[in-house]
Amino acid sequence: xxxxxxxxxxxxxxxxxxxxxPAQSAGDLLVAPTRVVLDGSRGTEVVLNNxxxxxxxxxxxxxxxxxxxxxxxxxxxxxxxxxxxRLALDMIAxxxxxxxxxPNQPQVIRVGVRIPEGTxxxxxxxxxxxxxxxxxAPVVAADPAKPAGNGVSIALIPIYGITIPVIxxxxxxxxxxxxxxxxxxxxxxxxxxxxxxxRTGNRSVYGDIEVTRPGxxxxxxxxxxxxxxxxxxxxEVSLRVPPELAARLKGPVRIRYSEDRDIGGGTIDEAERxxx
Amino acid sequence: xxxxxxxRAVVGAAxxxxxxxxxxxxxxxxxxxxxxxxxxQITLTNTSALQYATIISxxxxxxxxxxxxxxxxxxAGLTCTGTTxxxxxxVQGTDGAVVLVGGDPSVTLNGSLxxxxxxxxxxxxxxxxxxxxxxNFQVGGTLSVGAxxxxxxxxxxxxVTANYQ
Numbered sequence: 001x002x003x004x005x006x007x008x009x010x011x012x013x014x015x016x017x018x019x020x021x022p023a024q025s026a027g028d029l030l031v032a033p034t035r036v037v038l039d040g041s042r043g044t045e046v047v048l049n050n051x052x053x054x055x056x057x058x059x060x061x062x063x064x065x066x067x068x069x070x071x072x073x074x075x076x077x078x079x080x081x082x083x084x085x086r087l088a089l090d091m092i093a094x095x096x097x098x099x100x101x102x103p104n105q106p107q108v109i110r111v112g113v114r115i116p117e118g119t120x121x122x123x124x125x126x127x128x129x130x131x132x133x134x135x136x137a138p139v140v141a142a143d144p145a146k147p148a149g150n151g152v153s154i155a156l157i158p159i160y161g162i163t164i165p166v167i168x169x170x171x172x173x174x175x176x177x178x179x180x181x182x183x184x185x186x187x188x189x190x191x192x193x194x195x196x197x198x199r200t201g202n203r204s205v206y207g208d209i210e211v212t213r214p215g216x217x218x219x220x221x222x223x224x225x226x227x228x229x230x231x232x233x234x235x236e237v238s239l240r241v242p243p244e245l246a247a248r249l250k251g252p253v254r255i256r257y258s259e260d261r262d263i264g265g266g267t268i269d270e271a272e273r274x275x276x
Numbered sequence: 277x278x279x280x281x282x283x284r285a286v287v288g289a290a291x292x293x294x295x296x297x298x299x300x301x302x303x304x305x306x307x308x309x310x311x312x313x314x315x316x317q318i319t320l321t322n323t324s325a326l327q328y329a330t331i332i333s334x335x336x337x338x339x340x341x342x343x344x345x346x347x348x349x350x351x352a353g354l355t356c357t358g359t360t361x362x363x364x365x366x367v368q369g370t371d372g373a374v375v376l377v378g379g380d381p382s383v384t385l386n387g388s389l390x391x392x393x394x395x396x397x398x399x400x401x402x403x404x405x406x407x408x409x410x411x412n413f414q415v416g417g418t419l420s421v422g423a424x425x426x427x428x429x430x431x432x433x434x435x436v437t438a439n440y441q
Contacts, residue, residue, distance in 0.1 A: 159433050
């Protein structure tokens with residue numbers, strides 16, 4: 001709560017105090033872990049928890065998403081998936097698919113994989129989506145402040161959720177990545193630190209980025225959980241940074257892309273760059 | 277609230293770990309083993325709604341814009357009252373983790389007395405790097421109001437996701 005106040009300042013305090021916000025936070029959720037990699041020999045479990053203040057019904061489903069060169073994830077309609085993406089959807093079994101949870105009640109979702117005979121080696125991936133099923137449209141109470149006649153009032157209800165990748169690796173796969181140019185640029189939302197990542201091989205690369213200034217031990221910037229998926233050979237990584245950090249990032253830096261700490265944290269690539 | 281949620285996730289995982297280890301109890305050895313696995317987690321909380329407040333339509337079609345900061349621009353010919361807010365989502369997770377955010381580019385609203393309107397949706401950022409106190413993003417939009425739009429209460433739903441890569 002504190003963070004929310006801090007972020008939104010006095011305006012929010014005023015709003016919370018004066019407006020009864022309808023059906024807030026029914027559907028808030030926690031998901032752990034945030035990434036699943038399976039080789040088909042055994043399954044795993046994902047924990048879903050209702051962290052809202054009211055009971056909520058959650059639906060769990062699989063989606064196909066493709067990485068873009070800009071580093072985003074595009075949702076792909078089921079009708080447009082490739083045969084390999086279809087195979088990923090078919091290989092992953094999970095249950096339950098729908099669950100109603102009281103507040104602070106965790107639920108384990110079991111995830112299994114069945115790799116059909118003769119599946120070509122490669123990396124198969126789907127994204128598991130957890131999201132609350134909305135209640136029936138709430139009855140809007142008559143608003144005495146609303147002028148009669150031609151007044152229009154609006155209620156927009158977000159259906160929000162979390163996706164985590166479920167990755168299946170078949171066969172002996174390898175991949176490497178190379179750090180490209182790095183620069184500080186402006187976005188409509190403020191400055192961003194940008195750099196390129198090029199990938200080769202037959203699987204995704206995933207890891208943490210650490211930007212340090214030579215001779216200074218404290219890193220300037222740490223960004224964890226950056227992937228380059230097999231559908232792209234290269235992507236741009238664009239990380240919004242506060243203006244003072246953007247200014248400090250300019251000049252000579254060392255960028256290190258390392259594997260996840262869970263699997264040893266080995267270096268994938270390391271490069272000296274002069275940030276413009 | 278966040279701490280409690282995290283604790284629960286660990287408990288859930290610990291139960292799972294214990295269940296997996298259950299066959300070990302059949303072994304002859306009397307040594308007991310306690311295992312716990314801490315899982316990385318992500319939470320998503322909706323802390324404010326996208327509010328266009330109340331609009332009185334005019335003789336010509338117009339728009340009402342709510343920026344991702346919650347500020348309103350009331351189009352020509354319209355009368356806007358009440359307080360507007362952008363939708364705010366709070367994300368918690370591993371310090372330094374990069375989370376991609378996004379959702380529907382537009383939403384259709386249906387009126388209680390008939391009529392529809394559409395709203396485009398804008399997201400404050402395409403991704404956030406979580407700090408020690410997490411991160412947040414906002415959703416604003418531009419509502420297209422028709423000439424003499426039918427009065428009533430309009431509702432619509434839109435999808436928003438926080439995606440780990």
